[in-house]
Amino acid sequence: MSGHVVDSPPAAAAATLNAIWVKSAYARLRPRAMLAWLVIVLSVAAFLYLVVYLVTAEHRYLQHEQAAKTALLPLIILQAFILMVMGTATVASGFARERGAELLDYHRLTPMSPSSKILGFLFGLPVREYLLFALTLPFVGYAAMRGDLSPWKLLLFYAVFFCSTWVYHMTALVAAMCVKRPWSAQAITLGMVAGLYLVLPQLGRIGFTIFEFLTVRPTFYGMVAGEVSDVTARRNPFFEYQIQRWQQVEFFNLSLSPVLFSLLVEGFVLLSLFLVVHRKWRNEQHHPFPKLYAIFCGLVVHVVLVGSIWPFITRLEKYNLLYGRMRGALRLDSSMHALLLILFVLLAVCGVGGGVLIQLVSPTIQTMRSGLRRARKIGSRRLSFNSDAASALPVALAVSGLTFVSYSAILAVASHSSLFDMQPTSWLAHWAPPLLIGLLLMFVFLLSELLGVKVMAFTLFVLWMIPFFVQVILLGAFGREVLAVYVGLTSPFLDLYLVCANFVEHAHTGDAVTLDIMPASWRTGIDAMILSMLSLYAAAVLALGGLWWRRHTNLRRVELG
Amino acid sequence: MMTLSGQPAIRTVDMRVDYDDLTAVHDLNLTIEPGEVFGLIGPNGAGKTSTLRVLGTLQQPTYGQVHIAGYDVEEHPAEIHRLLGFMPDAPPVYDDLKCWEMLDVFARAYFVDRRQRRKRVDQCLADVELTAKRNVLAGTLSRGMKQRLILAKTLLHDPLVLLLDEPASGLDPMARIEFRHLMRNLAARGRTVIVSSHILSELSDFCTSIGIMEKGLLVESGRIEQIASRINSHRKLIIEVTAGMDIAQRLLGERGIVVSVDAAIGRIILEFPGTEAELPGLLAALVTGGVSVKAFYEKKMGVEDILLRVGARRVS
Numbered sequence: 001m002s003g004h005v006v007d008s009p010p011a012a013a014a015a016t017l018n019a020i021w022v023k024s025a026y027a028r029l030r031p032r033a034m035l036a037w038l039v040i041v042l043s044v045a046a047f048l049y050l051v052v053y054l055v056t057a058e059h060r061y062l063q064h065e066q067a068a069k070t071a072l073l074p075l076i077i078l079q080a081f082i083l084m085v086m087g088t089a090t091v092a093s094g095f096a097r098e099r100g101a102e103l104l105d106y107h108r109l110t111p112m113s114p115s116s117k118i119l120g121f122l123f124g125l126p127v128r129e130y131l132l133f134a135l136t137l138p139f140v141g142y143a144a145m146r147g148d149l150s151p152w153k154l155l156l157f158y159a160v161f162f163c164s165t166w167v168y169h170m171t172a173l174v175a176a177m178c179v180k181r182p183w184s185a186q187a188i189t190l191g192m193v194a195g196l197y198l199v200l201p202q203l204g205r206i207g208f209t210i211f212e213f214l215t216v217r218p219t220f221y222g223m224v225a226g227e228v229s230d231v232t233a234r235r236n237p238f239f240e241y242q243i244q245r246w247q248q249v250e251f252f253n254l255s256l257s258p259v260l261f262s263l264l265v266e267g268f269v270l271l272s273l274f275l276v277v278h279r280k281w282r283n284e285q286h287h288p289f290p291k292l293y294a295i296f297c298g299l300v301v302h303v304v305l306v307g308s309i310w311p312f313i314t315r316l317e318k319y320n321l322l323y324g325r326m327r328g329a330l331r332l333d334s335s336m337h338a339l340l341l342i343l344f345v346l347l348a349v350c351g352v353g354g355g356v357l358i359q360l361v362s363p364t365i366q367t368m369r370s371g372l373r374r375a376r377k378i379g380s381r382r383l384s385f386n387s388d389a390a391s392a393l394p395v396a397l398a399v400s401g402l403t404f405v406s407y408s409a410i411l412a413v414a415s416h417s418s419l420f421d422m423q424p425t426s427w428l429a430h431w432a433p434p435l436l437i438g439l440l441l442m443f444v445f446l447l448s449e450l451l452g453v454k455v456m457a458f459t460l461f462v463l464w465m466i467p468f469f470v471q472v473i474l475l476g477a478f479g480r481e482v483l484a485v486y487v488g489l490t491s492p493f494l495d496l497y498l499v500c501a502n503f504v505e506h507a508h509t510g511d512a513v514t515l516d517i518m519p520a521s522w523r524t525g526i527d528a529m530i531l532s533m534l535s536l537y538a539a540a541v542l543a544l545g546g547l548w549w550r551r552h553t554n555l556r557r558v559e560l561g
Numbered sequence: 562m563m564t565l566s567g568q569p570a571i572r573t574v575d576m577r578v579d580y581d582d583l584t585a586v587h588d589l590n591l592t593i594e595p596g597e598v599f600g601l602i603g604p605n606g607a608g609k610t611s612t613l614r615v616l617g618t619l620q621q622p623t624y625g626q627v628h629i630a631g632y633d634v635e636e637h638p639a640e641i642h643r644l645l646g647f648m649p650d651a652p653p654v655y656d657d658l659k660c661w662e663m664l665d666v667f668a669r670a671y672f673v674d675r676r677q678r679r680k681r682v683d684q685c686l687a688d689v690e691l692t693a694k695r696n697v698l699a700g701t702l703s704r705g706m707k708q709r710l711i712l713a714k715t716l717l718h719d720p721l722v723l724l725l726d727e728p729a730s731g732l733d734p735m736a737r738i739e740f741r742h743l744m745r746n747l748a749a750r751g752r753t754v755i756v757s758s759h760i761l762s763e764l765s766d767f768c769t770s771i772g773i774m775e776k777g778l779l780v781e782s783g784r785i786e787q788i789a790s791r792i793n794s795h796r797k798l799i800i801e802v803t804a805g806m807d808i809a810q811r812l813l814g815e816r817g818i819v820v821s822v823d824a825a826i827g828r829i830i831l832e833f834p835g836t837e838a839e840l841p842g843l844l845a846a847l848v849t850g851g852v853s854v855k856a857f858y859e860k861k862m863g864v865e866d867i868l869l870r871v872g873a874r875r876v877s
Contacts, residue, residue, distance in 0.1 A: 019669035023662075109619070285621070373624055
């Protein structure tokens, strides 16, 4: 302890408010600025409540209870806007500003624990938004009371609502940890939030419902929407469909409450994001995850992917609820079309997710060198598995292996399900899809460790995007189907579709009848095409693997002696 | 009040800092005892700021051990944070907080006793002469005032070890005088201070020891007088005479001493190879020889002289 003026931390921490929260409260709750916000939010909330309540009660002759409940919907949207949109933007820009101005260093030096500092920023930066949210609560309370809405349901809904909010805010902290300029951080955060929590949940429409639980929607439809649906459902069948869909969550053979499942999924995401910020807080140069946690993340993602698709490929009523509805929209003429879609999305998600994980924990050559120097200094000849300086090879192998396991699990379940008419296929047709993803993941891993992120990104653009563009032109403008495949052999987009479609065609009918999922010209030489693409990537992986091994050996020899 | 109980205030063993392929600090071995005011000097890019950031736990060394008051920086950062005050170069402030609010926030962050917090904030504002700006937004302060505010923040929890990176660069002359007093006061109270600065003349006024860094290497370190005697075996004497300049030059020449003379103001500057005990003899010889001596004194080597001498030595 330094001076006579300082308390012992645990006692002091209990007796005082979080300093970082207090800082935000001082800066963002000044009466003059607050007064303007207060007037705006109260007016908008009152307007929304009254306009919906009065219109439904007076012009559509609903009972006052029902009208009051209906008015909840716009209020919840307003609350979501305040906390999830405004709050997230504030967290991102505020944190990035402090980091950019190097004000964060002051907080790094205080004896508060890293966790309490992170919580201080998490709840402090959007302090104004929390207060504005609180201003809308009397309207919600009145509507709930007037509409005789179950307080328990409302409480559970808000538990998930806040959990989602914190997930968004933590996403903002993570983004701002990586970007210094406030406006860039804000834009990147909003992009991340839109991607992770608006675009990705769309995969729920084809069975990967897990992504929908990153949002408050399943809980809203499962818990609250039923109460306010009398008016809306009659006019909106989609609303009714969602209410029916989210009464229970099917996961493997379990039926869970959407609240519990949302809390579990969001809790895991929150924990992972917290871990990232915590590690970055202690040292900005740290990787977001230790390698073991990256493998654990991969495992969790694979389990929830398979678990969420499981009911739709094992139970007819679930299958019909989902794929029956989209038959027209996606031209799903048979269950094998649905299987193609499932396999394609599963492998694409495994590939992209695995690639991102590998990227996050791959060391640069400088990190490796520093790690080896540190090891030499303490008399060790090896790096610990979890060290940032250690190679990401175990992670690359683990996520590739997990892709094989998930793919095999889905196929094993599908082949025993009465929903799919499947028969054994050739070895190549069966294993080409996960093999392609495995090779791609190893390719990305090797490029990443050999070239670093920026050069790797450029290399992948040249190898994947340019052939893809040419492919599209050849297919769209000239109808050169076979040439397009060979030109784009290095580009994984069509490759993945090709291997999945080939498997589904073989599994469905052998070679006799087609499902019309690929051009006839592809069908004749498809094995050669698939073999070519796999061989190309296998050769690239072997060649890069040789280079990687040589570099590792040299580096160890130079640094460890 | 806690003391360092026999531990060095700062001790580094083979501390190295790499940035990609560049080595910013090369196997630094440094020990600073409690109560010292240590000036860390060197040209831009010498590795001073990297050293301070590692000592301040803001950056991990590539390898090596760093102990502050006996605590390892990697293993016990929380303990070190309680002992340490760090003021970065060109320190930023919270533009949207008033001066007292900013200090109050950090007083809370350092767990300053709740009952003393307000008093402590006011005391620190007074120490840096910012009481009049107590209720002013920090963003509206001048650069020098911002620097003083951050100095106040650094002193809030009465740290045992202070790391100050260019603390006086934005201060006006009056504030610099105040700053020098503050440094002396801190040293008198047993606080250990490391100051990195380009303003060498100021360092001479309050530093008890210095370290000279160049290209990541600590090329000299120790107490100023020790370094001075190490790098310069001759004493620099100044003799002012009112009459007998020629005699003085002759007498000194007979002893083999090279002198430089400014006859217009009657000043002789010379490098004396003897010991301190031989100085009265030299003065007596001049006086008895008929020289009217007005002043006779030894010019102590300043930090500037040391840096120049070390630089010249390394170049040669």
